[in-house]
Amino acid sequence: MFGYEFYVDPSRCIGCQSCVNACAECETHRGTPMIHVDFLDRANTIATVPFVCMHCDDPTCAKVCPADAIKKTEDGIVQSSLKPRCIACSNCVLACPFGIPKMMTELEQMMKCDMCYDRTSEGKRPMCATVCPSQALAYVPREQLERMRREKPTNVFLFGKQRVTTRVFMMLPPELDALAVDVVDYMWEDSHEIASTR
Amino acid sequence: MKLLRRAEPDPLWKDEFSIHTADERYVSRRQFTKFLVLTSLGMFVGNLWILARLAFSKTPVYGEKGICRLGDVPVGGIWLFRYPTERDPCILVRLDENTYVAYSQKCTHLSCAVFYSPEKNRLECPCHEGYFSVRNGDVLQGPPPRPLPRVLLERRGDQIVAVSFEARKES
Numbered sequence: 001m002f003g004y005e006f007y008v009d010p011s012r013c014i015g016c017q018s019c020v021n022a023c024a025e026c027e028t029h030r031g032t033p034m035i036h037v038d039f040l041d042r043a044n045t046i047a048t049v050p051f052v053c054m055h056c057d058d059p060t061c062a063k064v065c066p067a068d069a070i071k072k073t074e075d076g077i078v079q080s081s082l083k084p085r086c087i088a089c090s091n092c093v094l095a096c097p098f099g100i101p102k103m104m105t106e107l108e109q110m111m112k113c114d115m116c117y118d119r120t121s122e123g124k125r126p127m128c129a130t131v132c133p134s135q136a137l138a139y140v141p142r143e144q145l146e147r148m149r150r151e152k153p154t155n156v157f158l159f160g161k162q163r164v165t166t167r168v169f170m171m172l173p174p175e176l177d178a179l180a181v182d183v184v185d186y187m188w189e190d191s192h193e194i195a196s197t198r
Numbered sequence: 199m200k201l202l203r204r205a206e207p208d209p210l211w212k213d214e215f216s217i218h219t220a221d222e223r224y225v226s227r228r229q230f231t232k233f234l235v236l237t238s239l240g241m242f243v244g245n246l247w248i249l250a251r252l253a254f255s256k257t258p259v260y261g262e263k264g265i266c267r268l269g270d271v272p273v274g275g276i277w278l279f280r281y282p283t284e285r286d287p288c289i290l291v292r293l294d295e296n297t298y299v300a301y302s303q304k305c306t307h308l309s310c311a312v313f314y315s316p317e318k319n320r321l322e323c324p325c326h327e328g329y330f331s332v333r334n335g336d337v338l339q340g341p342p343p344r345p346l347p348r349v350l351l352e353r354r355g356d357q358i359v360a361v362s363f364e365a366r367k368e369s
Contacts, residue, residue, distance in 0.1 A: 062217035071219045079219075 003141045006115065006129065007153055008050060009171035012136035013037070015048035019128035019137055026116070026127060034102065034113040035128050050137055052128065053078060053100045053113035054157075054166035061092035061101055061112075069110075076167045077117055081110040097159045097181070115168075154178055260362050265290060265300070268356045276314045278303070281349055281360045287311060288349055289321070290358070291332055298358060300349035301335050307342040321346065 015037060023033040036051040059078045062070035069085035070092060072078045081092070081101075088108040092101040101112040116126040120139075129139035138145065145153065153169035156178035172179055216222070225233075260282040271277045277290040279300075287303040291314050301321065303311045310325035320338060321330040328340030335346035348364040 059217060065217075068215045068217075070217065071222070072217050073219045 004125070004139055005142060005145075005153075006052065006126065006168040007138045007140065007145055007171055008052065008168060009136045009138070009149070009151060010040075010047075010049040011151070011171070012134045013048045013050050014134050014136070015039075015046065016133060018131045018133060019050055022127045022131040023113075028118065029111055032102075032104070032111070034111060036099070050128070050132075051098060051100060052126075052137065052168060053115065054098050054155075054164075054168045054170075055115060057165045057167070060162075060164070061096045064091045064095040066091060073117075075121070077115055077120075078112075079114050079117065080112050083107075083109055086110055097157070097162065097164060150174065152176065157181060257365065260360075262352075263360045264354075265351075265358045265360055268353070268358065271298070274316050279360070288360070289314065290349075290351075291321075293332065298351055299332060300351055300360065301330070301346040302349065302363075305342055306337075306344040306346060307340070312346065 017037055019035050020033040020037055023035045024031055026034075034053075037048050038051065039045075040047045040049055055072075055076060055078050057076075059070065059072055062072060062078060065081070066089060067085045067087045069081040069087070070078065071082065086109045088103060088105070088110065090103050090110070092110055092112075093099075093103050101110045103109075104111050116124075116128075120126055125139040126137075129135075129137045132138070142153075149171065151171035152174045154172050154177060155166045155169050157164045157166065157170075158178055158180040160182075170179060213221075263279075263281050265279045265281075266277050271290065271292040273292055273294055275292055277292075279288050279290060280286055281288045281300075288300055289303045289312065290298060290300040292298050301312070305312050305323040305325065305328055307323065307326060307328050310323050312321045312323045312328075312330060314320075314332065315322045318329075320332050321335075323329070323340065323342065326341050328342040329338040330336065330342070330346050331338055335348045337343075337345055345366065347366075350361045350364055352359045352361050
């Protein structure tokens with residue numbers, strides 16, 4: 001669908017897991033959801049955040065793949081690994097700044113969200129966006145989104161020195177231009193913190 | 199892939215193993231199978247065409263052409279002429295008083311001009327030492343794959359006339 005973009009708004013996520021179950025119903029990966037719904041800080045809050053593949057303009061997962069198995073199609077979708085090529089080395093799983101790729105050990109293949117390529121390439125909305133009750137996952141035209149939301153969509157993410165631009169947008173507070181993610185913050189380096197979160 | 203690459207920060211493998219499907223140059227199994235099928239189909243049709251040409255081909259007519267008078271060539275001597283066109287050099291050899299033979303001068307190997315060697319009594323190609331029998335043009339030695347085409351001669355009064363090429367059966 002021309003003009004339709006994917007918008008993720010963590011502040012609207014209610015953690016209902018609808019997207020997870022809708023994703024798992026897909027015939028191409030039956031029973032295995034490709035979307036992540038993560039708790040932000042489970043000890044202190046029930047806030048959750050859904051993560052679909054952000055479909056980076058310069059995808060790190062594809063760049064680190066030693067087998068040339070991850071490809072980006074002309075419409076800007078980073079596809080799951082090609083089964084004949086994937087050697088299940090997990091390089092992409094470790095390299096993706098968003099933590100999207102999943103290693104299917106029983107298949108010996110990496111699989112990830114491909115924005116429901118079978119649906120979106122035909123002009124249908126991705127499954128997760130169709131079921132999300134709070135529209136934390138929205139696949140809408142830009143004008144419609146601007147009419148209905150006050151948050152600002154951005155597709156620029158800063159991971160230390162790495163600047164990642166993506167196809168999928170994240171809704172940010174209006175005063176922010178880009179989302180800087182301090183990865184080290186989430187690594188639980190402090191042993192005291194580890195103890196407290198257990 | 200560009201042949202002459204400018205000095206770029208990106209290494210060559212990034213170009214050869216591009217992450218974009220649009221830049222892929224690999225051949226899928228289906229493409230390869232299609233190529234195989236179409237190529238063998240083309241070969242088959244080509245063979246049919248060659249067979250059809252062979253079946254409908256006529257034996258070429260060369261026409262007659264006067265070469266020389268009887269007394270022009272001494273015994274053991276040669277006479278060069280062109281037959282059937284000006285671009286086809288031929289050689290006539292008088293073996294004895296009444297025996298004349300003539301062959302195309304183009305060696306059947308790589309078209310060098312053959313000459314007559316009276317000492318060895320054979321036609322010799324100097325390029326790769328291919329030797330032909332002067333009696334019937336058969337290959338005696340060397341790389342030529344076929345005998346020399348023999349020119350059929352006739353005597354008209356005191357004139358020697360080239361009539362045709364000898365039809366040879368392909369072995």
